[in-house]
Amino acid sequence: MSRADMNNERFMVLSDVTKVYPMGEAQVEALRGVDLQIKAGEFIAVLGPSGSGKSTVMHILGCLDTPTSGTYHLDGVAIQGLNPNELAEIRNRRIGFVFQSFHLLPRATAGENVELPMVFAGVNAGERKTCAESVLEQVGLKERIKHLPNELSGGERQRVAIARALINKPSIILADEPTGNLDSRSGAEILGLFENLHAEGRTVILVTHDEAIAQRAHRVIRIFDGEIE
Secondary structure: OOHHHHHHHOOEEEEEEEEEEEEOOEEEEEEEEEEEEEOOOOEEEEEOOOOOOHHHHHHHHOOOOOOOEEEEEEOOEEHHHOOHHHHHHHHHHHEEEEEOOOOOOOOOOHHHHHHHHHHHOOOOHHHHHHHHHHHHHHOOOHHHOOOOHHHOOHHHHHHHHHHHHHOOOOOEEEEEOOOOOOOHHHHHHHHHHHHHHHHOOOEEEEEEOOHHHHOOOOEEEEEEOOEEO
16 A cells, blocks of 8 residues: 555544543543544545533544544544644634534625635635635635525525535535434525535545435444443
């Protein structure tokens, strides 16, 4: 195997990862010795019931949280050794997040919501607007750029959230139950968008409790009681 192939195999690596949350005097062990390797450019589904630990895996993979023990390496970098500012930079530069509840600012237009990551990155207003128009066109919503979230359907709001995730051209897309608040038709359209993003070369990680949705991915990781089956 070539060095490039080895690096590709080890793009995202969890090694013996645990995550423990204090709950009063008790402790909840959300992850129990998880080992996981994800190649660059894969389309992965992390499948499990509520409380299984799948969202905790996503938070660690997305640098939103760090392991209690074990290690996480992203493209060769030991994430657990980084400070909060370094983690924030990785999230803003390399990772796009899509959540079940959209997390759109209610008083901001679709375009302004999409621009938000570029605001944090210090990009000037003209460039932000141009980029927002481009990614909203990519998800089929260019004509809705001046609409507020309450003027959009659920499927349209999720498309805005996906456009926002794409604005900084991340190589990794993490989606946590992205079709959970959508009807079946809108959900199918959103899954089609993720398939297109994967076809463009991005690493897509989809967290879900739904077996049918998980089967749209190219590899399914099953998690139960904090352990990968």
